[in-house]
Amino acid sequence: MWGLLDSLLQPILDLATQLLEPLLERLATVGLSEPVVQFMLMNAILGVSIYLTLNCGMFSLANAGFMAIGAYVGAILTTQHGATLGEALLYGMLVAGIIAIPVGLPVLRLRNIYLAIATIGFGEIVRLIILHFDTLAVEFRDSKIFGPIARPILKLMVEDVDARRLEITLGARGITRIPVYTETAHLVVFLLVLSYFLYRLHHSRMGRAMAAIRQDERVAASQGINVVYYKNVAFVMGAMLAGAAGVFNALATRTIEPKAYGFDKAVDILAYAVLGGLGNWLGPILGGLTLTAIPELLRELREYSGVVTGVILLLIIVYLPGGLTSLMIPSFWRNGGRYEFAKRVTTAGVVLVGLVNVLPYQIDNGRILGYEFWGLIIGNMVIVGLLLWVRYTRQRQNGGHFSLPLMGVGITGVVLFIALALVGKIDHLAVGYYVHLIGMALVGLGGWISYPAEER
Amino acid sequence: MLTLQRVSRNFGGLAALNAVDMIIPKGQVIGLIGPNGAGKTTLLNCISGLDHPTSGTITLNNKPIHRRGAHRITALGMARTYQNIRLFNEMTALQNILVAQHQQGHSTLLHSLTQWPGHWAEEKWMRQRAMTLLDQLGLQQVQHVLASNLSYGDQRRLEIARALAADPQLILLDEPTAGMNAIETEQVGQQILAMRERGITVLVVEHDMALIAQVCDAVYVLNFGQILAYGTPPEVKQNPEVIEAYLGKET
Numbered sequence: 001m002w003g004l005l006d007s008l009l010q011p012i013l014d015l016a017t018q019l020l021e022p023l024l025e026r027l028a029t030v031g032l033s034e035p036v037v038q039f040m041l042m043n044a045i046l047g048v049s050i051y052l053t054l055n056c057g058m059f060s061l062a063n064a065g066f067m068a069i070g071a072y073v074g075a076i077l078t079t080q081h082g083a084t085l086g087e088a089l090l091y092g093m094l095v096a097g098i099i100a101i102p103v104g105l106p107v108l109r110l111r112n113i114y115l116a117i118a119t120i121g122f123g124e125i126v127r128l129i130i131l132h133f134d135t136l137a138v139e140f141r142d143s144k145i146f147g148p149i150a151r152p153i154l155k156l157m158v159e160d161v162d163a164r165r166l167e168i169t170l171g172a173r174g175i176t177r178i179p180v181y182t183e184t185a186h187l188v189v190f191l192l193v194l195s196y197f198l199y200r201l202h203h204s205r206m207g208r209a210m211a212a213i214r215q216d217e218r219v220a221a222s223q224g225i226n227v228v229y230y231k232n233v234a235f236v237m238g239a240m241l242a243g244a245a246g247v248f249n250a251l252a253t254r255t256i257e258p259k260a261y262g263f264d265k266a267v268d269i270l271a272y273a274v275l276g277g278l279g280n281w282l283g284p285i286l287g288g289l290t291l292t293a294i295p296e297l298l299r300e301l302r303e304y305s306g307v308v309t310g311v312i313l314l315l316i317i318v319y320l321p322g323g324l325t326s327l328m329i330p331s332f333w334r335n336g337g338r339y340e341f342a343k344r345v346t347t348a349g350v351v352l353v354g355l356v357n358v359l360p361y362q363i364d365n366g367r368i369l370g371y372e373f374w375g376l377i378i379g380n381m382v383i384v385g386l387l388l389w390v391r392y393t394r395q396r397q398n399g400g401h402f403s404l405p406l407m408g409v410g411i412t413g414v415v416l417f418i419a420l421a422l423v424g425k426i427d428h429l430a431v432g433y434y435v436h437l438i439g440m441a442l443v444g445l446g447g448w449i450s451y452p453a454e455e456r
Numbered sequence: 457m458l459t460l461q462r463v464s465r466n467f468g469g470l471a472a473l474n475a476v477d478m479i480i481p482k483g484q485v486i487g488l489i490g491p492n493g494a495g496k497t498t499l500l501n502c503i504s505g506l507d508h509p510t511s512g513t514i515t516l517n518n519k520p521i522h523r524r525g526a527h528r529i530t531a532l533g534m535a536r537t538y539q540n541i542r543l544f545n546e547m548t549a550l551q552n553i554l555v556a557q558h559q560q561g562h563s564t565l566l567h568s569l570t571q572w573p574g575h576w577a578e579e580k581w582m583r584q585r586a587m588t589l590l591d592q593l594g595l596q597q598v599q600h601v602l603a604s605n606l607s608y609g610d611q612r613r614l615e616i617a618r619a620l621a622a623d624p625q626l627i628l629l630d631e632p633t634a635g636m637n638a639i640e641t642e643q644v645g646q647q648i649l650a651m652r653e654r655g656i657t658v659l660v661v662e663h664d665m666a667l668i669a670q671v672c673d674a675v676y677v678l679n680f681g682q683i684l685a686y687g688t689p690p691e692v693k694q695n696p697e698v699i700e701a702y703l704g705k706e707t
């Protein structure tokens with residue numbers, strides 16, 4: 001069975017590797033080396049793992065713990081038993097999923113902040129058990145009562161069960177010399193399969209039930225939905241995904257130690273989902289990718305990467321509570337009438353211009369942009385100023401006040417950029433150039449939409 | 457069909473329900489009236505499993521249900537609407553109905569992942585059925601509108617459609633016409649009569665005595681958690697105790 005699966009998957013992986021090569025080269029030039037890309041993809045998986053529980057109305061922070069379980073299962077299997085990546089992945093996910101069942105049954109009765117605290121507790125317990133696993137294992141092995149149960153389990157983890165000291169998780173030092181099996185192609189294929197899974201889940205009976213539970217648990221129950229069952233299913237699925245990310249992580253880094261999977265990691269995972277948005281399964285994937293990439297992109301600001309990430313998160317929570325993907329949902333654009341719509345179009349334009357200017361300029365000395373620094377600084381200041389003005393004048397009922405200036409900025413921006421390109425001031429037409437154009441055009445469009453109808 | 461025996465529900469010191477006895481015969485439309493705070497919603501919550509009685513028994517078709525979870529009571533053929541509208545606001549009207557058909561469907565995640573032919577047939581059938589229901593309540597125009605963006609009347613109608621989607625034998629309506637105008641109220645009355653035509657038993661909480669008189673076979677009057685009177689709508693209307701309860705404590 002294993003061989004068959006292998007021979008089926010190998011050509012797909014080879015193809016993916018080939019297709020990825022030019023992309024990875026391109027990404028490396030902007031500071032996203034292959035290991036970074038791998039971390040981005042792993043974090044996208046982690047984002048999805050917490051999304052599965054949040055999507056079912058559960059504020060669980062247990063994912064870092066399940067990731068640790070996956071990582072240690074993967075590391076032990078490959079170092080002690082010479083397991084392949086596929087085997088490590090299978091068992092890592094299984095163990096995480098099986099442990100999730102007895103954890104979930106009592107814990108998922110709790111709600112909101114109480115659930116969060118309980119699951120943080122779970123993460124800490126996992127970390128402490130891993131830290132002291134070797135001494136605990138000896139205790140259990142030598143105990144009269146637990147010995148007969150512990151022995152066969154320990155046999156799976158270590159060759160010589162009767163040694164005086166057991167070396168399995170190696171405490172705070174962690175497991176070293178783990179073979180590096182994780183390839184970018186594996187992660188990409190895994191994520192693609194996962195995307196298909198999520199897409200289908202959303203359009204299935206189970207997916208609808210989970211969405212109903214998130215929105216109103218009690219009404220969902222009286223609609224005939226078995227709330228406890230679906231919550232546990234979502235929890236187990238999330239645990240298995242976190243386990244998979246852990247396995248990939250262990251088999252990519254050579255060394256793992258318990259402190260990498262502590263509370264910090266749990267909060268990071270939550271941040272991926274929040275940044276990307278929970279309205280849509282693409283959100284956590286996007287969130288995991290971007291939030292991992294940003295500190296790498298802002299190389300000059302690396303010392304402050306924590307601050308930068310914090311500021312970005314704060315801005316997203318305040319201005320885009322639905323996360324990045326809420327921009328893609330049609331209702332986000334439609335709700336709230338014409339001025340609200342105009343404001344959103346303008347916001348999108350400014351976000352585009354801002355992203356393309358602030359982020360890649362830093363990393364590539366303007367090579368992605370293809371134009372000079374000063375021009376965009378001035379352009380951005382104008383736009384940001386206008387945006388703030390729009391926000392704070394609160395002239396929602398009379399959009400005419402800001403529609404003309406917005407239109408002016410948009411049209412000037414578009415004309416200026418095309419002109420600059422024509423006279424050759426922009427040496428090559430890079431992606432950033434087009435994004436900037438689209439952004440400017442959206443700003444102008446926002447102005448036009450908000451222009452009072454009778455004057456149009 | 458539904459029998460309540462000495463059902464009580466205490467919130468701390470407050471007896472919201474006090475030894476309520478009630479019989480809802482199959483196929484009838486029964487009204488439940490009473491001043492605000494009388495315990496009508498609490499009673500409906502206890503019947504539908506969202507809340508549980510402190511003491512007493514509730515049986516549906518001779519099966520005790522007062523200890524069951526809400527989803528298991530729904531499985532026995534009961535559905536309800538809410539006084540304070542509780543739709544799934546992030547879903548469209550159509551999706552609200554699809555969710556409510558949960559127990560009519562059987563397809564699992566595996567069927568969906570493999571795109572099993574039966575899964576398609578079931579989805580199609582569910583959608584058709586949902587469309588028929590939306591049609592019946594005049595909601596076909598707004599099927600793709602998010603529930604939170606629907607007009608107030610449409611939200612109330614969608615609540616009824618959603619309850620019907622579970623294909624119930626017994627339906628509990630908690631003030632289905634609250635906030636509606638005379639024409640809309642009249643339409644709800646027609647809907648209730650249509651339910652009875654189809655053999656659905658109805659328990660309806662309502663303040664509009666004209667509607668009660670139009671649709672109900674019998675009425676229970678609840679006051680301070682106790683049954684004050686029972687009878688046909690004209691009987692109840694003339695009952696001096698009932699008149700006093702309503703006049704003494706304005707609704």
Ligand SMILES: Nc1ncnc2c1ncn2[C@@H]1O[C@H](COP(=O)(O)OP(=O)(O)O)[C@@H](O)[C@H]1O
Nearest residue numbers: 467470472490491492493494495496497498499
């Ligand atoms: N969850 C609760 N906790 C405490 N008291 C409640 C709760 N639900 C209802 N009550 C009280 O029970 C009484 C009956 O309320 P309710 O059933 O909503 O009345 P009605 O629907 O007839 O207007 C009220 O006094 C109300 O304050």
Ligand SMILES: [Mg+2]
Nearest residue numbers: 496497498539
């Ligand atoms: Mg009420």
